[in-house]
Amino acid sequence: MPRSAKWRSRTCGRTIEQNRDPLVNNSPYFLKPASVQSVMLRVLVALLPGIAAYVWFFGAAILLQIAMASIAALAAEALMLALRGKPLMLFLSDGSALVTAWLIALTFPSIAPWWLAVLGTLLAIIVAKHLYGGLGQNPFNPAMVAFALMIVAYPQLMSQWPAAGATDLAGQLHAIFGTRQIDAITMATPLDALRTALHTIDAKASVAGVLGSNPGIGSVGGKGWEWVAAGYLVGGLWLLQQRIITWHMPTAFLAALFAIAGVFSLIDSTQFAGPLFHIFTGGAMLGAFFIVTDPVSGATTPRGKLIFAAGVAVLTWIIRTFGAYPDGIAFAVLLMNIAAPLIDMYTQPPVFGHKDKRGDSP
Amino acid sequence: MTALQRLFKFHGGVKPAYNKEASTGLPIAVAPTPTLLVIPLHQSIGGMPRPLVTAGERVLKGQRIGGADGNVSSAVHASTSGTVIAVEMRLMPHTSGLSALCVVIEPDGRDEWIQRQPFDFRSATPTQTRDYLRDAGVVGLGGAVFPTYLKLNPGKQGKLDTLVLNGAECEPFITCDDVLMRERAETILKGVAIMREMLRAGQVLIGIEDNKPEAIAAMEIAAQAANRAAGDSAIKVVSVPTRYPAGGAKQLIRVLTGIEVPHGKRSTDYGVQCFNVGTAHAIYEAIALGQPLISRIVTVAGNVGLARNYDALIGTPMRDLVALCGPLPDSDRVIMGGPMMGLLMPADSVPVVKATNCVLVGSKQLFPPPPPEMPCIRCGECAKACPAELQPFEMYWFSRAKIFGKAQEYNLFDCIECGCCAYVCPSHIPLVDYYRFAKSEIWARELEKEAADVARERYEFRLLREEREKQEKAAKLAAKTAAGREKAAAALAVVEKPATTPEEDAKKALIAAALERAKAQKELVHPGNVSDLTPEQQAEVAAIEARRAEIREMAKPHLRQDD
Numbered sequence: 055m056p057r058s059a060k061w062r063s064r065t066c067g068r069t070i071e072q073n074r075d076p077l078v079n080n081s082p083y084f085l086k087p088a089s090v091q092s093v094m095l096r097v098l099v100a101l102l103p104g105i106a107a108y109v110w111f112f113g114a115a116i117l118l119q120i121a122m123a124s125i126a127a128l129a130a131e132a133l134m135l136a137l138r139g140k141p142l143m144l145f146l147s148d149g150s151a152l153v154t155a156w157l158i159a160l161t162f163p164s165i166a167p168w169w170l171a172v173l174g175t176l177l178a179i180i181v182a183k184h185l186y187g188g189l190g191q192n193p194f195n196p197a198m199v200a201f202a203l204m205i206v207a208y209p210q211l212m213s214q215w216p217a218a219g220a221t222d223l224a225g226q227l228h229a230i231f232g233t234r235q236i237d238a239i240t241m242a243t244p245l246d247a248l249r250t251a252l253h254t255i256d257a258k259a260s261v262a263g264v265l266g267s268n269p270g271i272g273s274v275g276g277k278g279w280e281w282v283a284a285g286y287l288v289g290g291l292w293l294l295q296q297r298i299i300t301w302h303m304p305t306a307f308l309a310a311l312f313a314i315a316g317v318f319s320l321i322d323s324t325q326f327a328g329p330l331f332h333i334f335t336g337g338a339m340l341g342a343f344f345i346v347t348d349p350v351s352g353a354t355t356p357r358g359k360l361i362f363a364a365g366v367a368v369l370t371w372i373i374r375t376f377g378a379y380p381d382g383i384a385f386a387v388l389l390m391n392i393a394a395p396l397i398d399m400y401t402q403p404p405v406f407g408h409k410d411k412r413g414d415s416p
Numbered sequence: 417m418t419a420l421q422r423l424f425k426f427h428g429g430v431k432p433a434y435n436k437e438a439s440t441g442l443p444i445a446v447a448p449t450p451t452l453l454v455i456p457l458h459q460s461i462g463g464m465p466r467p468l469v470t471a472g473e474r475v476l477k478g479q480r481i482g483g484a485d486g487n488v489s490s491a492v493h494a495s496t497s498g499t500v501i502a503v504e505m506r507l508m509p510h511t512s513g514l515s516a517l518c519v520v521i522e523p524d525g526r527d528e529w530i531q532r533q534p535f536d537f538r539s540a541t542p543t544q545t546r547d548y549l550r551d552a553g554v555v556g557l558g559g560a561v562f563p564t565y566l567k568l569n570p571g572k573q574g575k576l577d578t579l580v581l582n583g584a585e586c587e588p589f590i591t592c593d594d595v596l597m598r599e600r601a602e603t604i605l606k607g608v609a610i611m612r613e614m615l616r617a618g619q620v621l622i623g624i625e626d627n628k629p630e631a632i633a634a635m636e637i638a639a640q641a642a643n644r645a646a647g648d649s650a651i652k653v654v655s656v657p658t659r660y661p662a663g664g665a666k667q668l669i670r671v672l673t674g675i676e677v678p679h680g681k682r683s684t685d686y687g688v689q690c691f692n693v694g695t696a697h698a699i700y701e702a703i704a705l706g707q708p709l710i711s712r713i714v715t716v717a718g719n720v721g722l723a724r725n726y727d728a729l730i731g732t733p734m735r736d737l738v739a740l741c742g743p744l745p746d747s748d749r750v751i752m753g754g755p756m757m758g759l760l761m762p763a764d765s766v767p768v769v770k771a772t773n774c775v776l777v778g779s780k781q782l783f784p785p786p787p788p789e790m791p792c793i794r795c796g797e798c799a800k801a802c803p804a805e806l807q808p809f810e811m812y813w814f815s816r817a818k819i820f821g822k823a824q825e826y827n828l829f830d831c832i833e834c835g836c837c838a839y840v841c842p843s844h845i846p847l848v849d850y851y852r853f854a855k856s857e858i859w860a861r862e863l864e865k866e867a868a869d870v871a872r873e874r875y876e877f878r879l880l881r882e883e884r885e886k887q888e889k890a891a892k893l894a895a896k897t898a899a900g901r902e903k904a905a906a907a908l909a910v911v912e913k914p915a916t917t918p919e920e921d922a923k924k925a926l927i928a929a930a931l932e933r934a935k936a937q938k939e940l941v942h943p944g945n946v947s948d949l950t951p952e953q954q955a956e957v958a959a960i961e962a963r964r965a966e967i968r969e970m971a972k973p974h975l976r977q978d979d
Contacts (some may be wrong), residue, residue, distance in 0.1 A: 079846055403807075409676065
């Protein structure tokens with residue numbers, strides 16, 4: 055049977071060749087101009103203010119790390135797509151691998167050896183993403199899997215952060231490519247310094263003492279870091295305005311972190327850092343808008359999002375305060391990723407017409 | 417008047433480009449009578465009407481050619497006078513490309529009406545009025561074609577709080593209700609008056625999307641006149657925000673009254689009933705003019721030179737309407753309905769039916785093929801857009817994985833297939849197709865299960881019957897041997913002792929009783945549904961058989977027919 059059949063209109067002789075191509079879709083026949091690619095690209099754009107602040111305070115090394123991670127991500131993505139027999143350009147251009155790469159670069163120390171972020175990215179794309187089925191199928195946030203693996207494998211390297219104001223590019227390049235000792239330009243992050251001081255060095259150390267005595271630590275979340283966090287906040291608010299993310303996750307995350315840190319610092323301000331410090335330091339602001347909001351591995355119902363993000367915040371605070379690692383976001387996110395399907399199951403919103411029991415049986 | 421109404425919001429919805437201006441520039445035109453009318457018998461929800469005419473018969477305009485069959489069904493009529501040239505299988509206006517029984521009429525050009533007389537519904541009983549409307553073929557003209565007479569029932573309380581008239585018309589391109597309200601507001605309101613009386617409705621809310629100011633103004637004037645005539649202010653025209661699918665019955669009821677009617681529930685139980693404005697007009701024509709539903713307003717739009725609304729006879733081939741509007745050379749498809757929910761037609765030769773609100777001509781440029789489907793990233797856009805407040809991506813996962821039970825748990829059957837989810841999906845997943853697939857699979861399985869249940873029952877009954885027959889046989893055998901022994905004993909007795917003993921008497925009585933029981937049981941076993949029929953019943957059976965054979969004959973040449 056021919057694929058297309060012709061009819062000639064009796065009244066005016068015009069012909070509509072009916073399209074019988076099986077690819078012609080059913081309704082709806084037109085779509086909103088939206089794509090995964092545009093979603094991912096806007097996420098990347100939203101990261102730019104934070105990256106700008108990063109470069110300003112900590113030097114251009116971060117740009118090199120982002121570039122290397124991006125190349126590694128695209129290469130790994132291409133390799134896995136080829137192995138899995140998936141259309142290469144369609145998926146390479148979706149931008150999801152770049153988002154993972156950028157998040158890895160931004161959560162890893164910018165002056166770590168070049169292979170650290172590259173190895174992390176390869177693990178994220180190959181193992182955490184494609185071995186679980188690729189885009190949309192991964193139960194765990196790939197960037198956080200990379201962070202968790204690398205901090206367990208290389209705790210030392212993952213703790214060498216640039217000092218604020220140390221923007222000497224040559225020195226940073228030496229650090230990245232391992233050609234010179236790097237002690238001169240590194241320091242612990244404020245979170246790490248605080249944890250080390252409170253837990254190991256001096257039993258009598260206090261939060262105010264540690265943060266006050268360290269010249270590298272600023273007034274809110276660490277010198278320089280608070281501005282990077284402010285950059286992420288700006289980008290995150292733009293994502294909200296663009297309706298890429300909803301208010302639930304960032305609000306619940308920041309509010310819960312603020313609340314738990316606030317309560318404990320009220321109880322004992324010498325042992326527990328204040329709420330502002332917590333939300334402006336480390337990966338908190340990046341996490342609030344860019345990491346917990348990952349739709350694939352997180353909860354999706356409105357109430358579920360609140361529970362999920364608040365859970366990440368509480369776990370983050372616990373790991374930061376009592377754990378052995380410099381920041382807790384990665385582990386907190388992975389732990390809550392496991393719980394996401396359960397949270398979704400128990401937080402299904404009522405559907406139209408089934409909102410109250412009376413409505414069901416008039 | 418409009419400002420006073422408190423409005424409610426429905427969740428989700430989308431705002432696609434409306435494209436309505438093109439077809440509202442010109443007044444409604446009467447489409448010319450085509451050279452051949454193909455009138456499908458099955459044009460409403462429910463049972464397929466029985467054909468009342470045969471090939472060669474002359475019919476008049478408005479003559480009933482299909483009689484309502486069963487509790488839910490609606491009659492169909494000849495759209496003009498002429499000769500029935502065939503009652504045969506023809507391609508239906510449905511994506512499936514299936515054929516169904518149609519009455520093909522060759523118009524004689526005289527357009528001769530049957531005798532028309534108004535129906536005095538005030539002196540008729542409600543049942544009589546409903547039967548009249550059923551036989552007048554009035555069905556919901558919003559697209560769902562549910563028989564209207566079934567909805568004109570005030571329900572348990574015997575009265576209705578709110579009668580909602582749906583003039584929202586939220587689908588892009590479609591303007592048939594818009595122009596109808598502009599041009600025939602008065603007759604719509606007359607229809608409303610009839611409906612209001614039948615339903616004993618308190619207030620009437622006419623919901624119109626605020627992108628139709630002309631229609632709102634026209635309806636406003638007509639409503640005020642109607643209120644003055646009735647001496648109250650029960651009828652209100654309400655301008656509702658333009659947001660697809662505000663014209664979904666449930667969504668409009670929600671917007672106007674705040675009431676949410678759950679899936680599978682009757683809205684009358686909630687004191688509200690919703691009709692399309694076109695239906696009100698059809699009711700007026702049927703009751704006040706005695707004209708059955710033989711034509712409707714159809715928007716012809718899309719990839720055409722001059723989009724316009726036509727008053728078209730039911731059965732007019734769609735291509736005749738399209739030809740009137742000058743389809744552009746790159747046209748490649750005809751869609752019945754709008755771009756959000758419309759059905760792709762298998763050919764442009766299919767007829768206009770009661771459900772045809774729009775004939776939308778498409779092209780690759782107007783409706784480009786969707787970009788390649790990507791995996792779902794659970795972004796939740798679909799859930800934000802869903803007016804039924806479902807979690808479309810969850811239903812998608814389970815439909816795709818064919819875990820239909822889970823899909824049902826996520827309320828698959830509350831989905832109204834409005835297309836909002838697929839419209840917003842950044843991964844371009846044809847979500848509605850997945851739901852259609854899942855729904856039809858579930859229906860198929862339920863049918864299968866029903867069939868299996870029937871088969872099981874039949875099997876169990878057979879086992880029971882065999883068991884019973886065995887027992888009966890045994891009883892018979894026992895009786896026989898007993899009788900034989902009796903005879904022998906009697907013969908002996910004749911020789912030896914002429915008189916019988918009391919024990920033998922008892923034995924005889926027992927055997928007689930057993931025989932009696934066996935006989936009775938045998939009578940019971942005799943199949944009872946074809947015997948003992950009255951002559952009328954027998955005649956009826958014969959008639960049904962004849963009709964069946966006739967339909968089989970008619971269907972024969974078309975069974976292997978390609979389009």
